[in-house]
Amino acid sequence: MAQMYFYYSAMNAGKSTTLLQSSFNYRERGMTPIIFTAAIDDRFGKGKVSSRIGLQEDAELFNSTDDLYQKLIQLSGAGKIDCVLIDESQFLTKEQVYQLTEVVDKLDIPVLCYGLRTDFLGELFEGSRYLLSWADKLVELKTICHCGRKANMVIRQDAAGNAIAGGNQVEIGGNDRYVSVCRAHYKEALGL
Ligand SMILES: Nc1ncnc2c1ncn2[C@@H]1O[C@H](COP(=O)(O)OP(=O)(O)O)[C@@H](O)[C@H]1O
Numbered sequence: 001m002a003q004m005y006f007y008y009s010a011m012n013a014g015k016s017t018t019l020l021q022s023s024f025n026y027r028e029r030g031m032t033p034i035i036f037t038a039a040i041d042d043r044f045g046k047g048k049v050s051s052r053i054g055l056q057e058d059a060e061l062f063n064s065t066d067d068l069y070q071k072l073i074q075l076s077g078a079g080k081i082d083c084v085l086i087d088e089s090q091f092l093t094k095e096q097v098y099q100l101t102e103v104v105d106k107l108d109i110p111v112l113c114y115g116l117r118t119d120f121l122g123e124l125f126e127g128s129r130y131l132l133s134w135a136d137k138l139v140e141l142k143t144i145c146h147c148g149r150k151a152n153m154v155i156r157q158d159a160a161g162n163a164i165a166g167g168n169q170v171e172i173g174g175n176d177r178y179v180s181v182c183r184a185h186y187k188e189a190l191g192l
């Protein structure tokens with residue numbers, strides 16, 4: 001029986017790297033994984049998943065209006081799909097997480113989702129909320145704060161490097177905009 005996995009972390013913890021390693025594992029066993037990533041995250045070029053250590057693969061894009069269950073039925077018509085890998089899964093909607101549970105339960109294809117747990121204000125993303133609620137397996141990937149503790153929060157910075165305490169939940173960016181830190185250093189940076 002297939003299962004749904006949610007690999008979650010702060011930024012820069014190796015989520016994309018782990019996804020690309022899983023894809024490679026499937027391929028070297030002669031199986032066919034399919035990768036999806038969010039259309040809005042175009043940092044490394046649209047339709048690509050890249051890790052900061054240099055690995056890269058082509059990916060299907062998802063928008064908030066896509067029906068991922070129907071899309072997977074359509075794609076599996078062109079050949080057997082052995083695994084679905086989703087990067088930036090924090091950007092999935094509630095409906096899309098449900099559709100992915102249908103891929104697992106009705107099509108019997110494992111779905112592995114990789115994403116942030118919380119935003120720069122410490123609030124859950126919609127996708128993460130429902131993945132935490134409905135996935136069969138929750139796996140935390142870890143990265144470290146500059147102090148050596150586990151970094152489970154993300155600071156959004158302005159151009160001068162100051163922590164920002166308000167704004168839209170979604171703002172695409174990398175090391176220039178975001179820093180992963182432990183909760184104590186998150187509070188300190190925001191003056192909490
Ligand atoms: N030039 C580099 N060489 C080796 N490792 C790197 C390099 N740049 C970043 N990394 C490491 O790669 C990891 C980030 O990988 P990535 O998969 O992009 O993370 P995430 O998807 O969680 O943001 C971090 O552990 C980081 O320290």
Ligand SMILES: Cc1cn([C@H]2C[C@H](O)[C@@H](COP(=O)(O)O)O2)c(=O)[nH]c1=O
Pocket residue numbers: 010011012015016041043088115116118119120121154156169170171172173174178
């Ligand atoms: C914390 C936070 C992040 N984002 C964006 C920034 C990046 O584009 C992605 C996460 O990328 P990762 O390195 O693959 O983890 O999410 C955002 O929009 N809002 C936030 O609060």
Ligand SMILES: [Zn+2]
Pocket residue numbers: 145146147148149181182183184185
């Ligand atoms: Zn710290």
